[in-house]
Amino acid sequence: MDYLKINGIKSLSGEIQISGAKNASLPLIAMTILAKNKVSIKNLPHVVDINTLLKLLSNLGASCEFNDHNITVDTSSLNQTKATYDIVKTMRASILVLGPILTRFGHCEVSLPGGCAIGQRPIDLHLKALEHMGAKINIEAGYVQATAPDGLKGCNIIFDKITVTGTANIVMAAALAKGITTITNAAREPEVVQLCEILNKSGVSIEGIGTAVLTIHGTSGKLLDIDEFTIIPDRIEAGTYLCAGAITNSELTLKNVNAKHLGAVLAKLEEMGNSFTITPDTITLHPTAELKPVRIITQEYPAFPTDMQAQFLALATQANGTSVVEERLFENRFMHVSELQRMGANITLNGHVATVNGKTKLSGTDVMATDLRASSALVLAALVAEGETNIHRIYHLDRGYDNLEKKLELVGAKIQRLKE
Ligand code: EPZ
Numbered sequence: 001m002d003y004l005k006i007n008g009i010k011s012l013s014g015e016i017q018i019s020g021a022k023n024a025s026l027p028l029i030a031m032t033i034l035a036k037n038k039v040s041i042k043n044l045p046h047v048v049d050i051n052t053l054l055k056l057l058s059n060l061g062a063s064c065e066f067n068d069h070n071i072t073v074d075t076s077s078l079n080q081t082k083a084t085y086d087i088v089k090t091m092r093a094s095i096l097v098l099g100p101i102l103t104r105f106g107h108c109e110v111s112l113p114g115g116c117a118i119g120q121r122p123i124d125l126h127l128k129a130l131e132h133m134g135a136k137i138n139i140e141a142g143y144v145q146a147t148a149p150d151g152l153k154g155c156n157i158i159f160d161k162i163t164v165t166g167t168a169n170i171v172m173a174a175a176l177a178k179g180i181t182t183i184t185n186a187a188r189e190p191e192v193v194q195l196c197e198i199l200n201k202s203g204v205s206i207e208g209i210g211t212a213v214l215t216i217h218g219t220s221g222k223l224l225d226i227d228e229f230t231i232i233p234d235r236i237e238a239g240t241y242l243c244a245g246a247i248t249n250s251e252l253t254l255k256n257v258n259a260k261h262l263g264a265v266l267a268k269l270e271e272m273g274n275s276f277t278i279t280p281d282t283i284t285l286h287p288t289a290e291l292k293p294v295r296i297i298t299q300e301y302p303a304f305p306t307d308m309q310a311q312f313l314a315l316a317t318q319a320n321g322t323s324v325v326e327e328r329l330f331e332n333r334f335m336h337v338s339e340l341q342r343m344g345a346n347i348t349l350n351g352h353v354a355t356v357n358g359k360t361k362l363s364g365t366d367v368m369a370t371d372l373r374a375s376s377a378l379v380l381a382a383l384v385a386e387g388e389t390n391i392h393r394i395y396h397l398d399r400g401y402d403n404l405e406k407k408l409e410l411v412g413a414k415i416q417r418l419k420e
C-alpha cells in the first residue's frame with residue numbers, strides 16, 4: 001500500500017490546476033445509460049471512484065474509450081442489469097445506475113451498498129421515490145431487485161430529506177418515464193444542476209433547474225441523443241487547496257475553478273481573515289498571517305458543504321481562538337479528529353460538535369487516513385506540522401483527489417508517495 005511522506009514547510013506559492021468534479025462525473029457517467037449514441041465526456045478527473053463506475057458499466061456490457069481526461073462511453077450494447085456486490089461495496093455511488101437501468105430496461109438488480117466510514121448512508125429515499133413511480137422493489141440477499149415492466153410513471157415526489165444522489169437517481173429515472181415527475185425538496189448542488197442541464201439539452205425538458213422543485217418531462221422510453229460535454233470544476237478539490245494556502249499563509253492561484261460554486265467556503269475563509277482576487281475561472285487567495293477562529297454548520301448546498309468540514313477542522317487548529325464546527329449531515333464524520341489530536345491539535349468532540357482551540361503547534365508523526373475528506377485534512381495539517389508526517393492508507397485519498405501530491409509539489413510542498 002502507498003503512503004504519503006510530508007515535511008512541514010514555511011509556505012507554498014504558484015498555481016494549481018483544478019480537475020473535473022468527481023461528484024458531477026459519477027451521475028453523468030451513469031446518465032450515459034439513457035443515451036442511444038456514443039457519449040463524449042471531457043475533463044474527467046483521474047480518481048479511483050470514476051474508474052470503479054466505468055468498470056461497473058463495462059461489466060454491464062458498455063464500452064469506454066479513454067483519451068487522457070476524456071472518454072467516450074457507448075452503452076448501446078449494455079446487456080446486463082445486475083450491479084454486483086464486489087464493485088458496489090467499493091463505491092456507494094454505484095447506486096446511481098439504479099434509476100437509469102430501471103427506467104431503460106424495466107428491471108435492475110443492485111447490491112445494497114452497505115455502510116461506509118462516515119455513516120449508515122441509507123438509500124431508503126431513492127427506493128421510496130422509485131416505488132412511487134410504479135417500481136416494485138424487493139430486497140433479497142443484500143440486493144435491491146427493482147422491476148417496472150410497463151416502465152416508470154411520472155408522479156409528484158417529495159423527499160423527506162435533501163439527498164444529492166437520490167435527486168440524481170430520480171431525475172435520471174424520470175427522464176425516460178411516461179409523463180411528468182416533480183421532485184420537491186430536491187438537492188441544488190452544482191453537480192445536480194449540471195446533470196439536469198445536460199438532460200435538458202438532450203430532449204428531456206426540465207424546469208426549476210437549480211431550485212428545490214424540479215419538473216421533469218419524461219420521453220416515455222425514447223433514448224436520448226447526448227452531445228459532448230465538459231465536467232464542471234471540482235469545488236471540493238478547489239476548497240481543499242484554498243485551505244492549503246490559508247493554513248500555510250501562502251498566496252496560491254487556482255485555475256479552472258468556478259468561484260460561484262464556493263460561496264459558503266469563500267465566505268468562511270474571509271471570516272478567518274483571508275481575501276481573494278476572483279475571475280470567471282481563477283481564484284487567487286491572499287492569506288492572513290493571523291487566522292481568526294470560525295463557527296461552521298454543515299448543511300446542504302448552497303450552505304457550507306459537509307465535504308469541506310474536515311479540511312476546515314485542520315485549518316482551525318492554526319486560528320487564534322476557539323472555533324466550533326457542527327456536522328449535521330453524517331453521523332460519523334469526525335474520524336480525522338483523533339489523528340489531528342495525535343499531531344497536537346487541541347480539539348474536543350461533543351456529539352456532532354467539534355470545538356477547536358488554536359493556535360496549536362502541530363508535530364509530524366505517523367497518521368492513518370480513514371475516509372476521503374479526512375485524508376485531505378491530514379495532508380493540510382502535515383503541511384504546517386513540524387518535522388515529517390507519514391499518512392497511511394491513502395487509498396482513501398485516491399478515490400477523490402486527482403494527482404494531489406504532484407499538484408502540491410508544483411507549488412513547493414515537500415511531499416512524496418512511497419510504498420509501505
Ligand atoms: C453525496 O453523497 C456526495 N457523494 C457526498 O460526497 C456528500 O458528502 C453528500 O452528497 C452530501 O453533500 C456523491 O455525490 C457521489 P446524500 P450522497 O444522499 O448523495 C441521508 C465526498 O466526499 N439519506 O445527500 O450519498 C444521508 O444519510 C462524498 O465526495 C437518507 O437518509 O449523500 C445523509 O444524512 C462523501 N436516505 C443525508 O441524507 C437516503 O435514501 C444526505 O445524504 C439518502 C440519503
